[in-house]
Amino acid sequence: MEDFVRIPAFMEFGFEDLKREVVDRGLCSRCGTCAAFCDKIDISDKPKFRYEHDTVCGLCYTICPRTFISMDHVERKIFERTRRDEEEYVGVFRKCYAVRRSDMFEHNGQDGGAVTAILAYAIDKQIIDCAVVTTCDEKKWRVSVKVAADYDALCASAGTKYSIFPSVIGVKEAIEHGYSSIGFVGLPCQIQGLRIVQTTEQPYDINQDKIKLLIGLFCMENFSEEMLDFIDKICPLENVRKFDIKGREMCIYGKDVHRIPLSEIEHFVGEGCLVCTDFASELADISVGSVGSPDGFSTVIVRTEEGEKLVNGAIRDGYIEAEEIKEEGLREIVKIAKLKRKRGEKMSSR
Ligand SMILES: Cc1cc2nc3c(=O)[nH]c(=O)nc-3n(C[C@H](O)[C@H](O)[C@H](O)COP(=O)(O)OP(=O)(O)OC[C@H]3O[C@@H](n4cnc5c(N)ncnc54)[C@H](O)[C@@H]3O)c2cc1C
Structure with missing residues (x-):
């Protein structure tokens, strides 16, 4: 009610x-x-x-995903049912795979390069006509958003940037450029915002029907851009090839590998991240992260019918290789998701 x-x-x-x-x-x-x-x-x-x-x-x-969102309402609209409490702690899903891009691609993805390969399939098959992705300049890792319509543009945005950027604004840019079947890759808060846009019974005509595919990333937290200035002093950013979070450490791959305990950079965590309870982008068409799969693979949670068709097509046409993840991998994802939910609920009640 x-x-x-x-x-x-x-x-x-x-x-x-x-x-x-x-x-x-x-x-x-x-x-x-x-x-x-x-x-x-x-x-x-x-x-x-x-x-x-x-x-x-x-x-x-x-x-705004922080004023009010009814997960039940959005789930009913998107998945035609709500989650089964026990087995679907990280949201409604159909299948879960460990995925890596096939050898026909060359990009260095963050994990298995699944996001970029799946987007390449979606563009090649005209399921979407562009993808809104988050990129950065190579020297200083300053983040920006890009509307990508081919593989080269997608490749340039592969890899994780641990900096907060309001990437949903790229959807506006895509609409202004005349795209009408837009894919978007982003964090749980961004997927929530776009799902509200798509599902709220509202009088606004804001081109919501042009948003066709939402790929959500797993996310424990994100960091302010000032973290980059801090890291620059430890390892010059122009030498950094990749950032990754492993356990309780941020790993920085430059000429050497630097490992910084997360406790040393926790003051850079975005204030607005701390109240978030969604780890696995629970409202996306497909969600992608690293937890749950071996190194070199991305975990792909397939949630909607459209997401299932997309991933099955990408497997069939040789864009990705996938192996189904069974209980142990899922347990790992649930464990982290529970930590995030607990933190979010505690912070929200303050
Ligand atoms: C801030 C952040 C925190 C994360 N935390 C976790 C975590 O705790 N546990 C976990 O398992 N996985 C986490 N991930 C997801 C993980 O790092 C990989 O992005 C995911 O596994 C996909 O890898 P891939 O090789 O398939 O993607 P790739 O093919 O490398 O593509 C990566 C995609 O991510 C998008 N992207 C990169 N940075 C951002 C950003 N800042 N905002 C929005 N989109 C972005 C790019 O547009 C690109 O399309 C996090 C990602 C981000 C951005």
């Missing part, structure tokens, strides 16, 4: 409400959803209204 009452758009709320309830309370994750769909919001730093006076239309408040 609660869901029924609160799901319709919050039209009587404006940016001032979003600012007071989310931004000023340190809950904003800088996912970029508000700025992607409302021209009046500037998200170069924390979201702010571009004009002197707020115009109350409710859009930013409605689509």
Whole structure:
């Protein structure tokens, strides 16, 4: 009943409400959803209204994943059912695979290069006409968003960047460039924002029908850009080929491998990450991470029918190699997901 009452758009709320309830309370994750769909919001730093006076239309408040999201409501809309509590702790799913890109590709992915290979398949088969991906400049690792429409552009964005960036704004760019079947890769908060855009019963015409594929990444937390300045002093960023988190350490692959305990960089964790309870991008079409698979493979959780068709097609046409993950791998994912949920619930209740 609660869901029924609160799901319709919050039209009587404006940016001032979003600012007071989310931004000023340190809950904003800088996912970029508000700025992607409302021209009046500037998200170069924390979201702010571009004009002197707020115009109350409710859009930013409605689509922010930190004001209100009913997972049950979105699950019913996207998966046509809610999760089975015990066996689907990390969300509704159909299959779970350990995946690596096939030898026909050359990109160095973060893990098995699954995301980039699956996107390449989706573009080749015209399932999407572009993918909004997160890239960085090679010398300084400064993050930005890119609308990629071919394999070369996808390749340039492979690999994990541990910096917060409001990548959902790339969806706006894709729409402005005339793309009409848009794929998006991003973090749990970003997938939540885009799912609200797709599923809320609302009066806004914001091109939500153009968003066709959501690939969500696993995410324990993300870091502010200042972390890069800190790391630059330990290992010059122009030498860094890759960042990775292994256990309780950040590994930096430069001329040597540097390992920094996460406890030394925890003050760079985004404030808005700490209240998040979603580790495995539970509302995505497919979710991808490293936990649950051996080194050199990506864990791919297939959730929707569209996601299943995509992954099956990519296996059939030789874009990826996949082996089903059984209980032990799933247990590992659930273990980490429980830690994140516990932290998020504790931080939210403060
Ligand atoms: C901030 C962050 C934290 C993560 N934490 C975990 C974790 O705790 N446990 C775990 O198992 N996995 C985690 N992952 C996921 C993991 O690092 C890999 O991204 C995932 O396994 C996919 O690897 P791949 O080789 O298949 O992808 P690739 O083929 O290398 O493609 C990577 C994709 O990730 C996207 N991407 C990279 N950085 C960002 C970013 N900052 N924001 C949005 N999109 C981005 C790129 O656009 C690219 O499309 C995290 C990822 C990020 C970005």
